[in-house]
Amino acid sequence: MTDQTISTKPSPEAIAARSVLLGRARWGWPEIAFWAIAVALYFLMPTKLMLLSEIAILGLLALSIDLVLGFAGIVTLGQGAFFGIGAYTAGLLARYGMGEAPWSDPLLGLLISGGVAAALGFVTSFLVLRGSDLTRLMVTLGVALIVEELVNQMKWLTGGSDGLQGVMPSAVMGVWEFDLYGKTAYVYSLTVLFVLFVIARRIVKSPFGLSLLAIKGNPLRTRAIGMPVNGRLVLIYTIAAFYAGVAGGLVAQTTQFASPDYVAFHRSADALLMLVFGGAGHLYGGLIGSVIFRVMQDVLGNITPQYWQFWLGMMLVLLVLFIRGGIIGLLMKMRGRIMRNRGPSA
């Protein structure tokens, strides 16, 4: 062996670092458990499949906000615009496709929904490149309001405030028809959510994902190390718009309906709320948040139909005041405490 081969051999520290870094990208058992439960619910709660499907879709919308807010640090109140655009795109395809493939095909519909939303996301991303959080909040909100008004005004296309009737997607992959119980809907929504989640997970663990966290942490330094900051922001904003568009497409296909309610301001606000509830920046925050949000809505709505938002608001205030980082933040803090207690005794 020559000296050269010895010097290029990685040091023990480097080998250790490799395994630490790769270990962070590996699936942990809480993650596997999470998805196993999601699958098990199909069998355990056969009467609640429509609700579960809706939760999966809301989770996808919250996930799309997490990509821009939790990782790239872009505050947004406009994700509902992409959701709504996706819903109307899928809805119109299924309506005018007359229940026939290819235009009524759900998967193609989702791709086009995501694509149209991504196109809008790409164009509007240039508006959020500069400016403070407040500017971004206002710009994203403004775009969402414009889309909402367009949907209301273009009655000939969207059905206006009556909503889009006659949405008839054909069977998923030509086999599974959408049914009244939501069997197909849940399996379909959960599968799409899972696939997009896996991709999002790869994105955030990659060098590109790391660069987003860096931009969120310190834009000045990212430019100093030669990072094309604007390019990165445009890309993640566009990807997130695609995700939100797919979520919208899913909702139109599974409920066979699209209404101005899907582009309304409260969509964006609710989804942001779910994310904050669950904890931003962990990918799972939006998913857990959507479960809690929707279950609370259901349970509290049954007890006090008029006031469920009161309790929701109350919980939000308490959560933000006392537990920073949402539910995931709380779980991680608890795990840290257990590890520390275990540490010295072991």
Added chain:
Amino acid sequence: MNAAAPIVLESRQLLKQFGGITATDHVDFTLREGARHALIGPNGAGKTTFVNLLSGVLTPTSGSIFLGGRDITKWSARRRAHAGLARTFQINQLFADLTPVETLMLTIAERENAAWSWFRPVGARTDFVDEAVELLTTLGIADIAHLRVGELAYGKQRLLEIAVALAQKPKVLLLDEPAAGVPEHEREQILDVVAALPSSVALILIEHDMHLVFRFAKSISVLVNGAIFVEGAPDEIANDPRVRQVYLGEEVVHV
């Protein structure tokens, strides 16, 4: 110092005005290959403004900047970084939520235009991991490689600040008060790192600490009110009565 070494960085009649205030006043400055050049001056003399102009954080009012003979006056900070100009900041500018090894890997990935990669995990580029760890080891901070940057001691963050700039493999390195705010017992580690910087890198050191300046610098520029007041070798500067008057005051300088 070799006066015939090629010029790597140059400013010509560089001017920066903020409203009515002239922060950089027609500065002509040259930096040669392998230089160890210190930029000193009283508070508010415009040292950091000058570095911000060179690194592209600020745009000059007039005048021009050349890097390796190319006019970079209108280049963004990003493009300058890719052309081999790196800097550190007087106040740490780090990524609090990343670990040191992640920070350096990201910097290396940007240098190699590999940070658009989105499908494979960060750790998959073992060549980057190895380089990052090697750099941390060289700087004596391999032990903190996997801690959150935001939780590191200030002195360690200061070293990482330099490590990030070194990971860019720069031709020209601007160090803006590398030891600023570092407690006494941690200073020596930083001074050693500065002393051990590769001679292939041309260095500009901005510093208040005269011991550091006279220990490393082979040439010095004194900046007063945004203009270059005097330039020369360290002993000339130390013995220049005008410099003592405007900058060093009554303090006696030990070389």
